[in-house]
Amino acid sequence: MKILIGIKRVVDYNVRVRVLPDGSGVDLDGVKMSVNPFDEIALEEALRIRDAGKAEEVVVVSIGGDPVQQQLRTGLAMGADRAIQVKTDAELQPLGAAQAFLKIVEREEPGLVILGKQAIDDDNSQTGQMLAALWGRPQATFASKLVLNGTSARVTREVDSGLEIVDVDLPAVITVDLRLNEPRFVKLPDIMKAKRKPLDVVTLEELGVDAGSNVSVTHCAPPPQRAKGIMVDDAAQLVQELKNRGLL
Amino acid sequence: MSRILIIAEHDSQTLNLATAKCVSCAQAIGGDIDIAVFGSAIGEVAAEAAKLEPVTGVIAVEAEHLANPLAVNWAPEAVAIASGYTHVLGPSTTLGRDLMPRIAALVGVNQVSDIMEVSGPHSFKRPIYAGNAITDVECAPDRTVVATVRTASWKAAGSGGAAAVEQRAASSSPAEHTRYVGLETEGGERPDLQSAVRVISGGRALGSEEKFGLIYGLADRLGAGVGASRAAVDAGYCPNDMQVGQTGKIISPDLYMAFGISGAIQHITGIKDAGTIVAVNKDSEAPIFEVSDIGLVGDLFQVIPELESLLG
Ligand SMILES: Cc1cc2nc3c(=O)[nH]c(=O)nc-3n(C[C@H](O)[C@H](O)[C@H](O)COP(=O)(O)OP(=O)(O)OC[C@H]3O[C@@H](n4cnc5c(N)ncnc54)[C@H](O)[C@@H]3O)c2cc1C
Numbered sequence: 311m312k313i314l315i316g317i318k319r320v321v322d323y324n325v326r327v328r329v330l331p332d333g334s335g336v337d338l339d340g341v342k343m344s345v346n347p348f349d350e351i352a353l354e355e356a357l358r359i360r361d362a363g364k365a366e367e368v369v370v371v372s373i374g375g376d377p378v379q380q381q382l383r384t385g386l387a388m389g390a391d392r393a394i395q396v397k398t399d400a401e402l403q404p405l406g407a408a409q410a411f412l413k414i415v416e417r418e419e420p421g422l423v424i425l426g427k428q429a430i431d432d433d434n435s436q437t438g439q440m441l442a443a444l445w446g447r448p449q450a451t452f453a454s455k456l457v458l459n460g461t462s463a464r465v466t467r468e469v470d471s472g473l474e475i476v477d478v479d480l481p482a483v484i485t486v487d488l489r490l491n492e493p494r495f496v497k498l499p500d501i502m503k504a505k506r507k508p509l510d511v512v513t514l515e516e517l518g519v520d521a522g523s524n525v526s527v528t529h530c531a532p533p534p535q536r537a538k539g540i541m542v543d544d545a546a547q548l549v550q551e552l553k554n555r556g557l558l
Numbered sequence: 559m560s561r562i563l564i565i566a567e568h569d570s571q572t573l574n575l576a577t578a579k580c581v582s583c584a585q586a587i588g589g590d591i592d593i594a595v596f597g598s599a600i601g602e603v604a605a606e607a608a609k610l611e612p613v614t615g616v617i618a619v620e621a622e623h624l625a626n627p628l629a630v631n632w633a634p635e636a637v638a639i640a641s642g643y644t645h646v647l648g649p650s651t652t653l654g655r656d657l658m659p660r661i662a663a664l665v666g667v668n669q670v671s672d673i674m675e676v677s678g679p680h681s682f683k684r685p686i687y688a689g690n691a692i693t694d695v696e697c698a699p700d701r702t703v704v705a706t707v708r709t710a711s712w713k714a715a716g717s718g719g720a721a722a723v724e725q726r727a728a729s730s731s732p733a734e735h736t737r738y739v740g741l742e743t744e745g746g747e748r749p750d751l752q753s754a755v756r757v758i759s760g761g762r763a764l765g766s767e768e769k770f771g772l773i774y775g776l777a778d779r780l781g782a783g784v785g786a787s788r789a790a791v792d793a794g795y796c797p798n799d800m801q802v803g804q805t806g807k808i809i810s811p812d813l814y815m816a817f818g819i820s821g822a823i824q825h826i827t828g829i830k831d832a833g834t835i836v837a838v839n840k841d842s843e844a845p846i847f848e849v850s851d852i853g854l855v856g857d858l859f860q861v862i863p864e865l866e867s868l869l870g
Binding site for chain 1: 569570628629630633649651652653655656658659660661662664666668669670671672685686687688689690691692693694695696697698701702725733734735736737738739740741742743744747752758780788790791796797799804805807812813823824830833834836838847849850852853855856857860864865868869
């Protein structure tokens with residue numbers, strides 16, 4: 311079985327993003343970029359499945375301009391076998407990304423596609439579900455546990471009311487939550503080795519995907535700030551303050 | 559004029575409060591508002607939905623394979639109804655986040671995730687970067703808008719109406735490739751996090767599952783719901799459904815009290831809509847104090863027992 315992993319290049323989660331004064335977006339100048347943390351977890355899970363002998367190949371896919379090759383190389387250094395860049399300078403939205411993934415899926419015929427449950431830049435949380443819909447296959451989102459049983463997978467999903475368990479036949483799309491695993495650290499020799507692993511490039515046009523969208527972002531602004539708070543000295547003052555505000 | 563369809567969230571017994579919040583968002587968009595209820599024994603839930611104001615109609619689709627909220631089964635039902643509507647809305651709960659993009663893809667549109675404000679029938683505000691930026695988005699007016707509603711941004715619509723309930727047969731057959739196995743829920747007596755008026759939260763500082771009991775104790779004293787940071791959940795002090803933040807629950811209680819939580823941006827994004835934020839942390843430099851309305855530098859293991867005795 312082959313496992314396909316989506317990797318998105320995003321602003322590192324430790325960076326405090328700043329909105330540009332002209333409202334055109336957030337400041338990406340000189341900002342550290344990383345693999346979306348959820349995608350690292352997705353890849354880690356695939357590597358574990360492969361290393362347990364339940365899959366033969368792990369392929370990482372990223373959509374974007376040439377800088378995404380950095381993140382693909384990180385994926386290869388973590389242990390993926392092969393990388394595919396879907397090259398485009400357009401800012402693809404989730405439906406376009408799902409359409410591009412579908413084209414890759416049709417070429418590669420994976421048994422499993424594992425994606426992050428959301429990207430920490432636009433926080434959309436759509437692509438995996440959309441890919442599953444377009445592909446006509448099962449989706450198991452927000453996975454915190456994944457067990458393969460031959461031709462199906464048992465997935466534990468983190469939902470608002472607790473943990474939901476579903477069985478899905480393969481091929482399927484799984485999107486992962488934080489508690490699925492802890493991704494490995496990349497070691498220096500692996501980075502060297504990753505340079506020799508194959509990285510294929512295909513353009514969005516070659517895949518026949520239209521980057522257009524029914525939704526456009528017109529403005530970006532910083533969030534409203536909360537009014538500055540006060541400090542109290544002890545529990546008694548805290549209780550008094552809460553009473554004054556009618557909260558107790 | 560807009561015609562808005564809301565996909566109801568429920569557990570077969572009661573309608574989730576998130577649905578009433580979607581009604582408020584729909585009201586801001588303006589137009590006729592219908593609610594679709596999918597499930598197997600949904601008579602009571604459909605009746606409850608019909609009372610929400612100002613709902614125009616309820617469409618109840620009852621079938622065995624719709625009993626559990628599997629997106630693979632619910633999405634085709636929503637799509638079958640959607641053609642008559644300009645907007646299809648669902649809550650930004652885990653149910654909505656799972657279901658709505660599947661509907662959007664089948665309709666052939668991008669979804670607007672987490673509507674926090676309506677600027678016009680096709681113009682919305684939504685957060686990105688864990689709420690560190692707010693974007694304005696415009697939807698093509700000639701396409702169906704499929705969106706999730708950021709529940710923490712909306713008050714629940716009131717009850718008192720009497721819309722008609724229309725029964726419809728399911729239009730799709732069960733997806734054989736996906737099987738619901740079950741739900742593990744701790745579901746105690748405490749108020750639900752997303753609707754609780756008060757929430758008491760604990761972080762990594764609690765140190766163990768046993769000591770996390772301090773948080774439960776104070777919460778019960780105040781009739782509050784219980785939340786947690788990711789670090790506390792990861793460490794196994796409490797169940798996953800208590801996680802508050804970017805990747806947990808986004809909540810909007812009147813009072814939020816955080817004990818031993820540092821205030822990482824991913825946590826803060828989940829509590830920004832709270833009325834009053836109280837932070838107790840022994841580190842005066844902790845970032846949580848940048849957003850708290852009332853801060854107390856202190857050791858939670860002292861402060862919580864003191865609070866308990868002061869509350870009598
Ligand atoms: C992609 C991604 C998504 C994430 N999503 C979330 C999310 O949804 N929710 C979330 O919460 N986090 C999330 N995180 C994690 C987040 O970055 C932080 O790691 C986490 O919130 C830290 O939890 P904490 O505040 O409990 O622990 P810490 O950061 O370790 O803070 C513990 C605090 O306790 C204080 N303390 C210690 N002892 C005491 C004492 N005796 N009395 C009082 N105070 C004490 C310390 O001063 C410190 O400030 C996410 C991270 C990533 C990368």
